Each structure stands twice: as structure tokens, then as C-alpha cells.
Amino acid sequence: MASTTETKQKKMLILKSADNDEFEIEESVGVQSETIKNLVEDGFTFVPLPNVYTKALIKIIDYLKKHANKTDSNDEEIKTFDKDFVNTTFDDLFELVSAANYLHISCLMNMLCQTIADRIKDKSPEAVRKIFHINCDYTPEEEAKIRKANAQAFEGQFDESLD
Amino acid sequence: MALADGDLPGRIILPLLTLGGIALWMNYYGFLGKKPRSKFLFWSRAGRVINKYFVPSYEENEIALLEVGDSKMDYLSQLPDDVLSFILGHLTVSEAARTSILSKKWRYLFAAMPTLEFKCLDMFGIDSCNHNRCSYYQQNFLKGVNQLLQLYSGRKVAQVDFTFCLGREFSTEFGQWMHSISRLGVERLCLSFNCETDYPIYDSNLIHNPNKFEFSLELLSQASSLKHLVLKDCIVQPSTGIRLNFLKTLSLCGVQLASGQLEDILSSCLNLNQLELECCELPYKLHISGTVTSIIFFACSGLEEIDLGAINLRSFECIFFSKVRFHFSFAPMLENVMINFKGTAAMPYTFGDFARDLPAKVKSLTVKAGQSQIKYFPTETQMFRNLRELTLVLVLAYDFDIVKISPLLGVCRLLRYLDIVQLRTIREVSGSGIRRPLSPIYHTELKEVKFGGFYGTKPEIEFAVYILRSAMVLERMFLSPCFACYSGSFTCEMEDFSFEERERNSIEQELERKAISRNAVVIIE
Numbered sequence: 001m002a003s004t005t006e007t008k009q010k011k012m013l014i015l016k017s018a019d020n021d022e023f024e025i026e027e028s029v030g031v032q033s034e035t036i037k038n039l040v041e042d043g044f045t046f047v048p049l050p051n052v053y054t055k056a057l058i059k060i061i062d063y064l065k066k067h068a069n070k071t072d073s074n075d076e077e078i079k080t081f082d083k084d085f086v087n088t089t090f091d092d093l094f095e096l097v098s099a100a101n102y103l104h105i106s107c108l109m110n111m112l113c114q115t116i117a118d119r120i121k122d123k124s125p126e127a128v129r130k131i132f133h134i135n136c137d138y139t140p141e142e143e144a145k146i147r148k149a150n151a152q153a154f155e156g157q158f159d160e161s162l163d
Numbered sequence: 164m165a166l167a168d169g170d171l172p173g174r175i176i177l178p179l180l181t182l183g184g185i186a187l188w189m190n191y192y193g194f195l196g197k198k199p200r201s202k203f204l205f206w207s208r209a210g211r212v213i214n215k216y217f218v219p220s221y222e223e224n225e226i227a228l229l230e231v232g233d234s235k236m237d238y239l240s241q242l243p244d245d246v247l248s249f250i251l252g253h254l255t256v257s258e259a260a261r262t263s264i265l266s267k268k269w270r271y272l273f274a275a276m277p278t279l280e281f282k283c284l285d286m287f288g289i290d291s292c293n294h295n296r297c298s299y300y301q302q303n304f305l306k307g308v309n310q311l312l313q314l315y316s317g318r319k320v321a322q323v324d325f326t327f328c329l330g331r332e333f334s335t336e337f338g339q340w341m342h343s344i345s346r347l348g349v350e351r352l353c354l355s356f357n358c359e360t361d362y363p364i365y366d367s368n369l370i371h372n373p374n375k376f377e378f379s380l381e382l383l384s385q386a387s388s389l390k391h392l393v394l395k396d397c398i399v400q401p402s403t404g405i406r407l408n409f410l411k412t413l414s415l416c417g418v419q420l421a422s423g424q425l426e427d428i429l430s431s432c433l434n435l436n437q438l439e440l441e442c443c444e445l446p447y448k449l450h451i452s453g454t455v456t457s458i459i460f461f462a463c464s465g466l467e468e469i470d471l472g473a474i475n476l477r478s479f480e481c482i483f484f485s486k487v488r489f490h491f492s493f494a495p496m497l498e499n500v501m502i503n504f505k506g507t508a509a510m511p512y513t514f515g516d517f518a519r520d521l522p523a524k525v526k527s528l529t530v531k532a533g534q535s536q537i538k539y540f541p542t543e544t545q546m547f548r549n550l551r552e553l554t555l556v557l558v559l560a561y562d563f564d565i566v567k568i569s570p571l572l573g574v575c576r577l578l579r580y581l582d583i584v585q586l587r588t589i590r591e592v593s594g595s596g597i598r599r600p601l602s603p604i605y606h607t608e609l610k611e612v613k614f615g616g617f618y619g620t621k622p623e624i625e626f627a628v629y630i631l632r633s634a635m636v637l638e639r640m641f642l643s644p645c646f647a648c649y650s651g652s653f654t655c656e657m658e659d660f661s662f663e664e665r666e667r668n669s670i671e672q673e674l675e676r677k678a679i680s681r682n683a684v685v686i687i688e
Contacts, residue, residue: 117253132239152307153260
């Protein structure tokens with residue numbers, strides 16, 4: 001852009017996590033989140049995030065910083081970063097997904113949900129239950145009934161492994 | 164996965180360290196270190212996050228959590244329903260439907276998915292490139308769709324996508340599906356009758372497939388919530404007397420239209436706003452009427468004459484592979500026009516009869532042209548008397564003399580915004596050609612000029628100086644080697660080039676103090 005914009009000082013934002021830690025980031029990094037963008041447009045420079053805990057926020061800021069500097073040349077680098085980013089425990093993933101949902105960061109939301117969906121895909125319902133510790137509260141009769149109602153979906157071979 | 168005992172500190176600390184949040188890690192560590200039952204405290208904290216913000220009704224969960232410990236929590240089911248539906252949205256319908264058996268909470272979750280996608284082979288987890296296997300799965304597909312539609316009955320679905328290659332023999336089943344879909348409150352329906360290719364125009368076998376599905380708009384006459392309809396690769400049956408007044412946008416792709424058929428469809432959709440035709444086989448003559456405000460033609464064939472007689476039409480975009488003659492019998496509101504005749508020598512027409520016939524209200528015009536045609540510029544000053552915005556997409560050789568386009572500015576007296584994009588795809592030498600020296604014509608309205616594909620060659624700088632010297636109220640001029648130009652359904656971009664400091668300085672020097680407008684700013688990107 002114009003040379004005048006380069007000399008301008010970068011606008012900063014302060015994000016405050018649910019456990020009261022404060023983080024200073026550039027506005028251009030923060031506005032990738034729709035929630036933060038809306039607040040910034042209303043004139044906020046201090047953004048309290050009562051639904052996002054420090055642990056998730058650190059990771060998310062890291063993600064936003066990386067994606068803010070996206071160019072053609074670091075495409076591969078970002079891909080590797082994303083891959084590492086989602087390579088974490090389910091508990092982390094769920095915390096991140098709640099935070100990304102609250103912050104409205106659609107690209108992150110898509111990536112996290114895709115990661116979780118990939119773990120459900122191709123698995124038998126029994127394996128999914130074990131992986132996510134889902135407690136089946138159906139009676140065997142109820143279960144049989146649901147299976148019958150949508151028999152098509154339960155045809156074929158499924159992956160029983162828990163990885 | 165949940166953590167095994169003793170695994171915890173490493174798993175928390177390592178990611179934190181790698182994230183560079185060392186100070187915060189200290190904070191955490193301090194917090195964990197002070198309390199002997201750190202593990203449980205941490206998880207109860209995490210548990211509270213979920214309890215407090217996502218399932219506020221489960222007050223007792225927090226206690227249960229402490230008792231259960233850290234290894235068996237069902238965090239997934241505790242996510243809010245809309246997040247879970249969003250996750251399910253990344254699965255195929257069948258995969259998502261299987262989750263109904265996980266537990267009671269999951270019973271109807273998949274049925275809350277906003278989009279239902281039925282795709283021939285995808286439903287069975289088979290790579291959709293294997294089109295030749297479709298026929299083996301036809302019966303299964305029919306059964307699967309019937310079951311799923313039944314499961315969804317009584318619910319609301321915003322969008323339904325169908326992609327399959329059923330022939331005419333299945334029209335009874337198809338009719339029933341449309342009946343079921345009509346009751347789902349669907350707003351957007353996409354019906355693709357071919358799972359092989361996205362661009363039927365490149366495959367003439369497909370467009371003339373004798374067993375092509377015949378779709379009757381009558382099937383949707385009860386779908387009163389439907390706003391957007393997309394039809395791909397089918398024949399649309401005559402629809403006289405049918406009313407689809409709820410429809411706002413209609414998009415036809417790879418559809419064969421006989422003479423009078425599009426007119427028929429338009430008279431059935433009395434509230435249509437947007438019409439899009441892509442890769443369609445059209446009759447030689449079309450008359451567009453009705454309430455439509457925006458029309459897009461992309462890569463359609465067969466058309467030779469088109470008459471725009473739509474009272475509300477504001478925007479018209481087209482890319483044709485051959486010359487099409489335009490009539491504007493009644494388009495009093497038309498403001499934006501994009502016209503691109505690919506690979507034809509249409510420039511004399513575009514800047515001749517076409518320009519002369521354009522309705523008076525047209526304010527913005529986008530034209531794409533090759534360099535061989537650049538000699539045909541209009542000379543009549545009355546031609547573009549109301550034009551405020553002009554975008555020229557020029558396909559040029561590297562040494563093209565851009566100054567040649569300056570006569571065009573002379574006939575656009577009210578122009579406020581000029582956007583030039585140079586696509587230098589041709590490598591041949593164009594030859595310099597002789598032209599008369601520039602005599603500046605003063606422009607009293609031109610405020611902004613954008614020049615994409617600007618490399619700082621001699622003619623380019625001469626052209627930029629010409630504009631600075633003739634535009635009396637110029638506010639901004641952008642010069643950039645990068646550009647993005649919209650052309651029908653796709654955007655063409657070139658962004659990997661920028662000036663070095665030295666080049667930029669020398670361009671700046673050449674343009675310095677040339678502007679006659681006091682407010683002019685030149686921005687070199």
C-alpha cells in the first residue's frame with residue numbers, strides 16, 4: 001500500500017482471558033475473529049473474553065498470528081503449523097473448538113471440526129462410544145429400533161480400532 | 164483422547180512451552196505446584212468451563228466430574244448442540260446418521276444439520292470419481308435417500324443438495340423425494356443429475372445424453388419456502404401455468420433450453436431476482452422479461468440474439484464464446500454491464516452498436532478485449548454520455564503501447580472511476596505502430612484511477628502522466644503490478660510481483676509534480 005500507511009503505528013489490542021491473564025496483540029491479528037472484530041468496530045481496545053481460558057487463548061493467538069501473515073510463500077509452513085496445531089488431545093480440541101466457536105473464527109472452526117469429524121468417520125458406533133467415552137443410555141430394544149429405522153447407514157464395514 | 168494417569172504434566176507443559184508462552188506456563192506451574200491435588204483441580208477447572216458456559220443446566224456435573232476423575236469424561240457430548248451439528252456437517256449424511264445410535268443426546272442431532280447432501284457414491288463411502296460404479300448402487304441409493312428423508316420428516320432443513328445420475332426410469336421415486344423435500348422448509352435446493360463432471364460444456368456426449376433426466380418445475384410447486392434453486396445437467400420440461408412465485412434465484416447449469424423455454428420459466432417465477440445460466444445450450448434467440456434484477460450468462464452456446472426487456476434489471480454479466488447481438492427493448496434500470504466475448508473480434512461491435520444501444524442509465528461498464536482490437540474505439544461523443552465507471556480488462560503483449568486507449572477517455576465525459584487491468588499473457592511482439600502525439604482533453608469528473616498490471620514501462624508512465632495532466636479533480640491514482648479481476652464465475656489474480664525500492668523511486672520521480680489536481684495522491688503498490 002501507500003508509503004504513508006507504513007509509518008503509521010500498529011494498533012494494538014488487549015485480550016483478557018477468563019482467568020484474568022492479559023495478552024497484547026496487533027489489531028490486524030485479532031480481527032480475524034468476528035467477535036473481536038465487532039468489538040473493535042465499536043471502539044474497544046480492551047477485550048474481555050470471559051468464555052476463553054488462558055490455555056486455549058495462547059494457542060488461538062498463536063494460530064491467529066500465523067494466519068495473519070499468510071502469503072503465497074509460506075503456504076507450506078502454515079500447512080505444517082495447522083497439522084501440528086490439531087495434533088493434540090481431544091480435551092484440548094474440545095476446549096479449542098468451544099473457544100473458536102465463541103470467537104467466531106471460521107477457518108479455525110472448520111479445521112477443528114474436520115479433525116474431530118475425521119475421528120468419527122468410518123468408525124463403528126461402538127468404537128466412537130469408546131473413543132469419546134459416550135455412555136449409551138438406550139435400552140437394547142431402543143437401539144435395535146433406531147438401527148432398523150436407518151438401516152442403510154449401518155450397512156458395510158466399519159473401523160473398530162480406537163486410534 | 165483422555166489422559167492416562169501421570170501423563171498430565173508433560174502434556175500440558177510441553178505444548179505450552181512450544182507455544183512460547185513461558186511466562187504463562189510459570190503461572191500455571193505455580194498454580195499447579197502449590198496444590199498437592201493438582202490434577203483434579205485442573206480438571207475441575209476445565210469441567211467448570213464446560214459446565215458454566217455450555218450446559219448450564221447440569222449443576223451436579225461438576226461434582227460427578229471430580230469423582231469420575233480425568234480419564235472417562237465425555238467432553239464431546241458436552242459441547243453445545245450447534246457446535247456438534249457443525250462437526251456433523253463435516254461428515255456425509257450416512258456417517259452423520261450413524262451417530263444417532265451413540266446415545267439419547269445424539270438421537271436427533273444429525274437431523275439438525277443445516278445441509279443435507281445426497282451424493283450417489285459418497286453415501287457409501289466410495290470415491291466419487293468412480294462414476295462407472297454408480298449403477299451398482301442405484302437401489303441402495305434409492306433406499307438410503309428414502310430412509311433419510313423419512314427420518315427428517317417434520318424437521319426443518321435449510322439446504323438440500325442432490326447429486327446423482329439416475330435416468331428417467333426413476334422419475335416416480337424422484338417425484339416422491341421432491342414431495343418430501345417440499346415439506347422440510349428447504350430454502351436452497353441443488354439438483355445435479357450427473358455425478359461425473361462439473362463442466363458439461365466440455366463433454367458434448369453429456370449434453371446430448373438421450374436418457375437425460377427431465378425435470379418438471381411442477382414437482383416444486385408446493386415448496387413454498389424455496390428461495391434458491393440450482394439445476395444441473397437436465398432437461399427442463401415446459402412449465403406453462405405453473406407458479407413458483409416464491410423463488411428468488413434460479414441457476415441453470417448444463418441445461419438444454421429449447422426456443423421459448425426460458426421465457427416460460429421466467430413467466431412462472433414472478434418474483435425472481437437473479438438468473439444464472441452456465442454452460443447451457445440455448446436457442447438462437449432469447450427474450451428476457453419479468454422481475455429479474457441480475458443476470459449472469461457464463462460460457463453458454465447457441466445464442467445469437469438476446470433481448471433484455473426486464474423492467475427491474477440492474478446488472479447484466481456475460482461471457483460468450485461467440486458474438487451475440489443485444490437488444491435493449493426495455494431495460495430502463497440497467498446500471499452495471501460486464502461484457503466479454505471470448506476469442507472473437509467483437510470490439511467494433513462492443514464499442515459501436517452495442518455502446519450506442521446501451522440504456523441511458525448504465526453507469527458502470529466492464530469490457531474485456533485483446534490488443535488486436537484496441538484500434539476500434541468509439542468516436543461519437545454521445546455514446547457514453549452517462550458512464551461513471553469503466554473497467555477495461557486488456558489482454559496484451561509486454562510491449563503494448565497503453566497510450567492507445569486514451570481516446571476512449573475522451574468520449575466518457577462523466578467518468579469518475581477508471582479501472583484498467585493489463586493481463587500480459589501474449590509474448591509476441593506487437594510492433595510499435597505510429598500514433599499522433601497526445602493532446603490532453605480535460606476531464607472534469609475523473610476522481611479515481613486504478614491501474615493493475617502496471618510495470619512502469621515507458622508507455623505506461625506516459626499514460627499515467629497523461630491522466631495526471633488532464634484529470635482536474637483527481638483524488639487517487641493506484642499503480643500496481645498486481646491485480647485481481649473478476650470475470651464471470653471466477654477471479655483472476657496476479658499478486659507475486661512488487662517493485663523494488665529503486666524502481667519505485669524512479670517511477671515516483673517521473674510522476675512528481677505532474678498532477679493538475681491539487682488533491683491528487685499517487686499510490687504505487
